Amino acid sequence: MKPFRLIIGLLAVSAFAADPGLDELLKSVESRYNHAKTLQVLFKEQYTQPGKATLSESGLLMLRKPLRMRWDYSQPKGKLVLSDGTNLWVYNPATNRAEKMSLKQTEDMRAPLAFLLGKLNFQKEFRNLKGTKEGLYDTRITAESNSENLPYSAVEFVVTHDSHIKEVKITYYDKAVLNLTFDQERIDPPLDAKLFQFQLPPGAQMEGGQ
16 A cells, blocks of 8 residues: 555546536535644544455544654554654554554555645546545545555545545455545644654664664
8 A cells, every 4th residue: 555646646636527516526525635734633533445344543643844754653652753854664563563664665554744835736546436425515526546556545534624634545456345434623733743753662662772
């Protein structure tokens, strides 16, 4: 499950929207996140692979430009996924081990969220963009991947009338599905840069001895 070009990429494809209302909504969402310097939101994450039980996790996600992110998990407690803008660390409290990898090269499924606060041009990233009303105030956006080189085949996300992203669903070519829901979003909260500097927990080991 591969790098970036995912969530905000879909927002940038408004040029392909046939519905003027959808086009306006996508531009509004894109503007909201592109102008933000930091973001904080509660998340719930469900990952399902064919023939396996659904993995459910939750916690607090913090983002800071450029490309810094911190996933603090409350379930499982102590799990941490952190990016300093260049590298990505994943700490597993169950094994008390951490792994370091390049953010741009990682296949970690959380990596695309680091680019939510970006200003990248992803107008060619998706095709068959559609929007349907969901409930009274929300819109569900669906799109297909525009490249077979990406690990996912389709993306859906739910956007509120005031331009919040409240849900993202990613379907991969291997039929695995990642569903993320967001709550209590805060734009531009004060987030200290030290939050995005990885510190190996006491007694923990780094994979590969790094």
